Amino acid sequence: MVKVPVKIKKLANYKGDLPQYQSELASGFDVRAQLDLPMTLKKGERALIPTALSFEIPAGYEIQARPRSGLAIKHGISLVNTPGTIDADYRGEVKIILINLGQEDFLIQDQDRIAQLVIAPVFQADFQFVEELGETHRGAGGFGSTGKN
Numbered sequence: 001m002v003k004v005p006v007k008i009k010k011l012a013n014y015k016g017d018l019p020q021y022q023s024e025l026a027s028g029f030d031v032r033a034q035l036d037l038p039m040t041l042k043k044g045e046r047a048l049i050p051t052a053l054s055f056e057i058p059a060g061y062e063i064q065a066r067p068r069s070g071l072a073i074k075h076g077i078s079l080v081n082t083p084g085t086i087d088a089d090y091r092g093e094v095k096i097i098l099i100n101l102g103q104e105d106f107l108i109q110d111q112d113r114i115a116q117l118v119i120a121p122v123f124q125a126d127f128q129f130v131e132e133l134g135e136t137h138r139g140a141g142g143f144g145s146t147g148k149n
Contacts, residue, residue: 001025004119006063007056011093014052016111028066028116031096035110046080046099049114057088057119064118065096071114076102079115088122 008018013036019029034052041047057063065084071077080097096115100106108114138146 004058004061006058006061006119009054009056011052011054013050019053019117028118030068030113030116031094033108033110033112033114035108038107038109041077041098041100041106041108043100043102043105046097047108049096049098049108051094051096051114054091054093055086056091057086059088060122062087062120062122063094064120065094065115066118068113068116075104075106076100077106077114083118086117 010018013034015034016032019031021029031051031053034050039047055063063086065079065082065086067078067082078099078101080099084097086094094117098108098114
């Protein structure tokens with residue numbers, strides 16, 4: 001298991017313990033809602049939920065914000081921009097954009113685990129502008145062009 005050093009800053013409104021991995025081989029660590037009052041996320045509604053954490057991520061890496069599988073299957077709670085990207089040069093508070101895709105309103109309480117964050121390597125493209133691209137069997141076919149199965 002490769003460990004990447006990531007600095008975490010607790011902001012003034014942070015309560016509770018620092019994030020941690022829930023199992024030895026987990027790829028993501030949970031972040032918690034930092035709320036003064038509980039909030040209801042209505043069906044179809046989205047909201048920006050504070051974590052009261054900011055990170056110093058090494059160059060060549062990003063943090064990806066992903067839904068928690070339990071919230072997704074049990075309540076239809078997901079992230080609008082999944083995976084969300086936290087770039088290595090961002091130093092502000094990480095906030096999670098939750099959406100309620102479920103059938104019922106969902107109550108978010110202070111300290112609820114709302115998302116998982118994953119450290120991932122980043123590769124930037126070395127763009128090479130050309131007049132023509134190499135040919136493939138698929139060509140420009142998209143949006144279901146490879147068949148149903």
